[in-house]
Amino acid sequence: MRFSIVLVAVAALAAVSFTTAAPAAPKPGSNAQTLTVLNYALTLEHLEAEFYKQGLAKFNETNFTDAGFDAKVRDRFVHIGEHESEHVATLTSVIESMKGKPVPICNYSFPMDNLTQFLAVAQALENTGVSAYLGAASGLSGDLLTAAAAITTVEARHAAYLNELWGQSGLPYAFDTALGPREIVTIASNFITSCPYKIGVNPFTQLTASLPATGSNSTKVMTSFEGNGNMTDSTFCQFLFGNNVTVSPRSECALPANANGYIFVLVTKDKTPISLAQDSNVLAGPALLFNGTHSG
Numbered sequence: 001m002r003f004s005i006v007l008v009a010v011a012a013l014a015a016v017s018f019t020t021a022a023p024a025a026p027k028p029g030s031n032a033q034t035l036t037v038l039n040y041a042l043t044l045e046h047l048e049a050e051f052y053k054q055g056l057a058k059f060n061e062t063n064f065t066d067a068g069f070d071a072k073v074r075d076r077f078v079h080i081g082e083h084e085s086e087h088v089a090t091l092t093s094v095i096e097s098m099k100g101k102p103v104p105i106c107n108y109s110f111p112m113d114n115l116t117q118f119l120a121v122a123q124a125l126e127n128t129g130v131s132a133y134l135g136a137a138s139g140l141s142g143d144l145l146t147a148a149a150a151i152t153t154v155e156a157r158h159a160a161y162l163n164e165l166w167g168q169s170g171l172p173y174a175f176d177t178a179l180g181p182r183e184i185v186t187i188a189s190n191f192i193t194s195c196p197y198k199i200g201v202n203p204f205t206q207l208t209a210s211l212p213a214t215g216s217n218s219t220k221v222m223t224s225f226e227g228n229g230n231m232t233d234s235t236f237c238q239f240l241f242g243n244n245v246t247v248s249p250r251s252e253c254a255l256p257a258n259a260n261g262y263i264f265v266l267v268t269k270d271k272t273p274i275s276l277a278q279d280s281n282v283l284a285g286p287a288l289l290f291n292g293t294h295s296g
Contacts, residue, residue, distance in 0.1 A: 035100040036200075037139040040181060041148070042091040043199060044132055046105045047188055048125055049088050052081030054110060055118045067115050073165070077122070080158050087151055094147070106195040121191075123166060124288050126159040127262045128187050134178035135276055163261070167293055172261025173242030179264065180276050183286050207285035209265045212255065221253045223267055225284035235283060236271045240264040245273040260292030 056077060064074040092102040112118040133152035140148050160170030186203035207225045212218040221237060237253035239246045241263045246256045250267060266285030268274060274282060 031098065033139060034144060035095060035098060037136050038091055038095050038098075038100070038144075039103045040201075041133065041136055041151075042088065042095065042103055043106070044129060044184065044188060045084055045087040045091060046103070047108060047191060048129060049081065049084040050105060050108055051110050051121065051125060051191070052077065052084055054108075055112055055122070056081055058112060059115050059118060063115050076161060080122075080126075080161075083154055083158070087154075090147075090151075094144075104196050107193045108191050109193050110191055119162070119165065123159070123162040123290070124187075126155060126162050128179075128184065128288065129155040130159050131177045131179040131264070132184045134176055135180050135184065137178075138276060159262075163290075166290065168290060169261055169292065172292070173244075175243035177240045177242060177262075177264060178276055179240070179286070180279055182279060182282075183264070183266075186286060187288065204266075204282050204286075205284040207265065207267060207287040209285070209287035209289060211289055211291055219254045219257075221255050221265060221289070223250065223253060223265065223284075223287075225267065234269070236268050238266045238268055238274055240266070240274070240286070245275070247271045247273060255291065261290070263289045263291055265289060 056074075059074070061071050061074050065071055095102045110118075110121055112121065130152060133148055133155060137145060137148055137152070156176070163172070164170040181201045182204055185199060185201040186206065189203045190206070205225050205227065207223060209221055209223045212220060221239075223237060232250040232253075235250040237248045237250050239248070239256050239259055241256070241259045241261060244256070244258070246259070247268075248254045255263075264286040265288075266274065267283045268281040269283050270281050272278065272281055
């Protein structure tokens with residue numbers, strides 16, 4: 001079985017406004033930079049905590065059992081939601097102890113018309129959360145880095161459980177993918193309708209992507225985005241999975257043979273591999289796909 005989860009903005013999210021008109025970037029290693037990183041993490045934790053709060057208020061134990069799940073599966077989601085709320089409380093406390101101002105909660109719109117949508121978004125958020133913390137770690141040191149790592153490992157446990165719940169491998173790669181703030185905010189902006197503060201990070205253009213049809217011989221991932229989204233000449237697909245970056249001409253956009261798990265897909269204007277330090281060539285994305293099954 002092959003699942004494809006594409007994080008694309010719905011019309012109701014079109015009004016969200018992110019801006020780069022924030023104060024000048026603080027110097028690396030400064031208290032201001034540390035607070036910026038912590039508030040970035042808090043923005044994501046608010047989103048996750050609110051997602052589980054809304055979802056668990058909507059879907060009760062009967063909804064899970066009627067869908068074929070054991071009753072304890074909902075209990076696992078309760079525990080995950082509690083973890084995210086504890087992350088919010090901890091980050092808020094740390095920011096306040098550093099004389100910073102914790103960012104408040106935003107307004108959100110989550111697709112959860114049914115339990116399947118709820119589970120799919122949960123899987124996407126948890127896998128993205130791991131990549132967000134890995135990327136943010138470069139801006140922390142000492143005890144704060146240790147604390148962030150402690151949250152990262154818990155996010156990874158959440159992601160592993162949810163991947164297994166979908167019949168996929170909970171441990172698809174030997175290493176995980178670190179993403180930068182613009183990539184993460186691009187994904188998060190699918191769910192944030194408005195914020196009472198300026199996030200200070202401008203997202204990339206949203207990318208729609210889909211895996212090849214099950215059973216087909218094609219390896220081409222279909223991609224599109226607003227503007228010149230259907231023009232494939234001189235643009236490239238980049239696949240980020242594990243610690244791999246694979247680049248393919250967008251006319252082919254060939255799914256890597258060893259990408260069996262989560263896959264972040266981006267479209268770039270040249271074939272220079274993107275990294276935490278270099279993403280200026282990104283035209284759109286990332287979109288998050290899940291490929292493969294777990295038979296063990």
